[in-house]
Amino acid sequence: MNTENPPFLVARYALIIAIVGGLAALLTFAAGGLGGTGVTAQEFVDLQQGHTVHAGFRRAHAKGFCVAGEFVSSGALEPHTTATLFASQTTPFVGRLSIAGSNPTAPDLKAPVRSLALSFAVGEREAWRTAMNTPPVMAVRTPEDFFLQLSALAPDRESGKRDPGKISRFFDEHPESKAFTDWASNYQPTGSLATEKYHSINAFYLVNSGGKRQAVRWQARPVARETGIRPAPGRDALHREFFRRLGQGPVKFDLVFTLAAPEDDADDPTRPWPQSRRQLVAGQLVINSATPQAGGACEGISFDPLVLPHGMEPTRDPILRARSAAYAESYRRRAREHWLGRAGEAGE
Amino acid sequence: MKPDNTVATYSFTVRIIHWGMAVLLLSLLLAGLTMVRSLEPWQPALLGLHKSLGTIAFIAVITRLSARLDSASPGLPQAMHPLQRAAARSSHLLLYVLMIALPLSGYLMQSAAGRPIHVFDSLTIPTAFPVNQELYGLFRETHFALAASLAVLVLIHIGAALHHGLVRRDGVLQSITLPKGKLDKA
Numbered sequence A: 001m002n003t004e005n006p007p008f009l010v011a012r013y014a015l016i017i018a019i020v021g022g023l024a025a026l027l028t029f030a031a032g033g034l035g036g037t038g039v040t041a042q043e044f045v046d047l048q049q050g051h052t053v054h055a056g057f058r059r060a061h062a063k064g065f066c067v068a069g070e071f072v073s074s075g076a077l078e079p080h081t082t083a084t085l086f087a088s089q090t091t092p093f094v095g096r097l098s099i100a101g102s103n104p105t106a107p108d109l110k111a112p113v114r115s116l117a118l119s120f121a122v123g124e125r126e127a128w129r130t131a132m133n134t135p136p137v138m139a140v141r142t143p144e145d146f147f148l149q150l151s152a153l154a155p156d157r158e159s160g161k162r163d164p165g166k167i168s169r170f171f172d173e174h175p176e177s178k179a180f181t182d183w184a185s186n187y188q189p190t191g192s193l194a195t196e197k198y199h200s201i202n203a204f205y206l207v208n209s210g211g212k213r214q215a216v217r218w219q220a221r222p223v224a225r226e227t228g229i230r231p232a233p234g235r236d237a238l239h240r241e242f243f244r245r246l247g248q249g250p251v252k253f254d255l256v257f258t259l260a261a262p263e264d265d266a267d268d269p270t271r272p273w274p275q276s277r278r279q280l281v282a283g284q285l286v287i288n289s290a291t292p293q294a295g296g297a298c299e300g301i302s303f304d305p306l307v308l309p310h311g312m313e314p315t316r317d318p319i320l321r322a323r324s325a326a327y328a329e330s331y332r333r334r335a336r337e338h339w340l341g342r343a344g345e346a347g348e
Numbered sequence B: 001m002k003p004d005n006t007v008a009t010y011s012f013t014v015r016i017i018h019w020g021m022a023v024l025l026l027s028l029l030l031a032g033l034t035m036v037r038s039l040e041p042w043q044p045a046l047l048g049l050h051k052s053l054g055t056i057a058f059i060a061v062i063t064r065l066s067a068r069l070d071s072a073s074p075g076l077p078q079a080m081h082p083l084q085r086a087a088a089r090s091s092h093l094l095l096y097v098l099m100i101a102l103p104l105s106g107y108l109m110q111s112a113a114g115r116p117i118h119v120f121d122s123l124t125i126p127t128a129f130p131v132n133q134e135l136y137g138l139f140r141e142t143h144f145a146l147a148a149s150l151a152v153l154v155l156i157h158i159g160a161a162l163h164h165g166l167v168r169r170d171g172v173l174q175s176i177t178l179p180k181g182k183l184d185k186a
């Protein structure tokens, strides 16, 4: 040990402070959102959950119930992907039918968007999750624009009302939303969750054993035909109708894949692909049972669409790639509330 | 464990892993903090890298621990106050606890979410138990708390190391840097 002070003592302390302080600053900066000038996952989920937080519930698509069944593969996708669940076999799944919005007690029939999410039990080593909505396309192509869209649609804090001027201004400023608004103006909600079409919206790649990538979108197409009969009114109209329907037998959907042509832009979720594109029925989704979400098998699942099996890959679609972090943030919030015993009940 | 105070530096293996892991852990901390906020298109790739490298960090710390217990470690200078030496030793112990518990909490968190770990697309670690939301909440918050503790402790550790190297100049910094065996540690 050198007992005397070394030369340039002040400079030596300054260097130590600079190094430690610099590292501390870097970590703090990272924790505050390094790399990316846009919206953060936290800001996005803050917007989605709205002013009234429903503890323990998903911050989006909060109202829903669990379903379970099996996927009976037709083998039609086998030449396009190595994913084992598309070979000729049957794979059990847990799913969730829901409506968009952050309110777990919202009236079923008022929701603009209905959804089907699926988590396939591919084994302990693999998983496939998908969350699908009724619209076939998005109105915008980036998470920043989606944030602006949700902000424009959000009801005013004071009046609780939406501002139609703000909404139409948003769509005017975003001409890429045309396919979406065309769909929205023609869309007729069906009388049952069992007769809706649910779309992946974002495109993905199927990868086969030769390493060839094929861009695809998929949809769950109902087997049951729409009757035109309106469900009995009530806050849980669609839920009740579905449970009653299941009493008569399984609810089935065909899982239909649309194969993109080389000229289709797989990274743009606002643009529909032409009707003439080749479609393959990958198999049938057979829903055998349904349970309330509280304590149900779907409750603890985050249907992050980037959970993909070998043989499927994400495209570069910026909306798709933003979803993972947002779902994880919502999952973190609700899981924390469940762990701490702070989860509320629907109706509170 | 071999007796302390008989050598001036840590063994070659301990030194190599120390610096390799220092870079790895700082990168993992930065990547972790960045990716949980980002909605950028590279977020999923960074998340995948974080899980792969986090698993490597776990393998590295187990190797490191056995190398550390297998070789003699240099003692701290007698000129240090016994309390200071005790603090230095317990901070090393705590660093080891964090280095082991942090990747474990990451793995358990992913298990609770029902997500197997794919390490660089070549090794798959299956989930340990079925999906469980309460456990996800527990392990997710644990992962953050352990990561934050590691970050704070590492900053103190670096500050202390630089103090030894630049101000006290007592051979402690050299014990983890230089391969030289003969250092004045009196």
Ligand code: HEM
Pocket: A044, A045, A048, A057, A058, A059, A060, A061, A064, A096, A097, A098, A115, A116, A117, A131, A132, A133, A138, A142, A143, A146, A199, A200, A201, A202, A301, A302, A303, A319, A320, A322, A323, A326, A327, A330, A331, A334
């Ligand atoms: C940047 C775009 C998007 C963001 C930030 C976003 C965000 C979220 C969040 C935070 C949740 C709650 C997750 C949870 O707690 O488990 C959620 C649920 C959901 N999202 Fe999205 N989303 C986006 C795009 C989409 C698209 C394009 C679709 C449809 C194809 C979609 C369909 C769904 C469905 C169906 C659910 C409910 C899943 C369930 O039942 O748990 N989302 N979304």
Ligand code: HEM
Pocket: A325, A328, A329, A332, B025, B028, B029, B030, B031, B032, B033, B036, B050, B051, B052, B053, B054, B055, B057, B058, B099, B102, B103, B104, B106, B107, B110, B117, B140, B143, B144, B147, B148, B150
């Ligand atoms: C010593 C190694 C590791 C370090 C230093 C580390 C550090 C971190 C940090 C700082 C965060 C951000 C936490 C927050 O801001 O809330 C994080 C998140 C995360 N870590 Fe790690 N981690 C390590 C190992 C692992 C391992 C082995 C796994 C899984 C196999 C893992 C999986 C994750 C995941 C999935 C997240 C994001 C969770 C979310 O999206 O909400 N980590 N990590």
Ligand code: HEM
Pocket: B010, B014, B018, B021, B022, B023, B025, B026, B068, B074, B076, B088, B092, B093, B095, B096, B099, B154, B157, B158, B161, B162, B172, B173, B174, B175, B176
């Ligand atoms: C993530 C970063 C780091 C961790 C987790 C870490 C951890 C450790 C641990 C556990 C030891 C005990 C010896 C062993 O078993 O390896 C140690 C020793 C040491 N480290 Fe680090 N270290 C980090 C970064 C650094 C940096 C950046 C420096 C230099 C500026 C440094 C300087 C030292 C010194 C001088 C020793 C020897 C201390 C003694 O023998 O009392 N470390 N470190």
